[in-house]
Amino acid sequence: MDIEELISEAQINMESTVEYLEEAFARIRAGKANPKILDGIMVEYYGAQTPLTQVSTVTVPDARSIMITPWEKKIIKDIEKAIIDSPLGIMPENNGEVIRIGIPPLTEERRKDLVKQIKQEAEEAKISIRNARRDAIDAIKKSIKTDNTPEDVAKDAEDRVQKVHDKFIKKVDDIFAEKEKEVMTV
Incomplete structure (x- = not known):
């Protein structure tokens, strides 16, 4: 597997994690009919x-x-x-x-419970994104030994994987902040 495929696969895994998180958040009742x-x-x-x-x-x-x-x-x-x-x-x-x-209005206690729940979901998404990064970087390091990939090419690929990771972690944080605001708005 070449470096571009590894990066692309990691990005696809991270995208599907974010999509799953958005679906999970959509199912959480935030006081408005959805x-x-x-x-x-x-x-x-x-x-x-x-x-x-x-x-x-x-x-x-x-x-x-x-x-x-x-x-x-x-x-x-x-x-x-x-x-x-x-x-x-x-x-x-x-x-x-x-x-x-x-749809009854949410109590303050229920809102806090929902925020804990969405925080947990967001944290699980971040873990999944980190795992995708780790798997990609491990595969890149392995390609140095098995495919004779030059070390500078591998290092650049690792940096690119890290940038993709950072982008998706920020996306998860943004989605969480938006949902938290929605849940806490009375």
């Missing part, structure tokens, strides 16, 4: 576990509520049960046609 909080919810549909978004339309009519319109009225009870059984901790309201989920 349909992404329902992404992990699976509904029993014709004997198979199906994502909620594949059996209904999810809309946000206002900042404090989410409306779920099932494509088939007969599965409304299954959707309601899936939401109740989920870790969201929110009670849905079913009127026979649609399900409404009221």
Whole structure:
């Protein structure tokens, strides 16, 4: 594997880590209605576990509520049960046609817990990015011995990997700061 491929692979790994972090943050409820909080919810549909978004339309009519319109009225009870059984901790309201989920404002204690949770997620992302850097640098050092890569070329490649690492660590810090601000805003 040549040096450019190693750097490119490290960058791809770091990008996927940041994408995963953004998805994880999107699922964290920050006091505003966000349909992404329902992404992990699976509904029993014709004997198979199906994502909620594949059996209904999810809309946000206002900042404090989410409306779920099932494509088939007969599965409304299954959707309601899936939401109740989920870790969201929110009670849905079913009127026979649609399900409404009221998003209650977060308490100060809950906000602090959420900040701890997002800080943990961000730290795990940074660890993953550091691991990608370490793997790339180890592969570059190995290429000096196995592929007879000149040491100055390897040193330049290590510097480039470090710059890519720094860019993604900063990106994680920025995403964390933005989410923290969103969670702490009343």
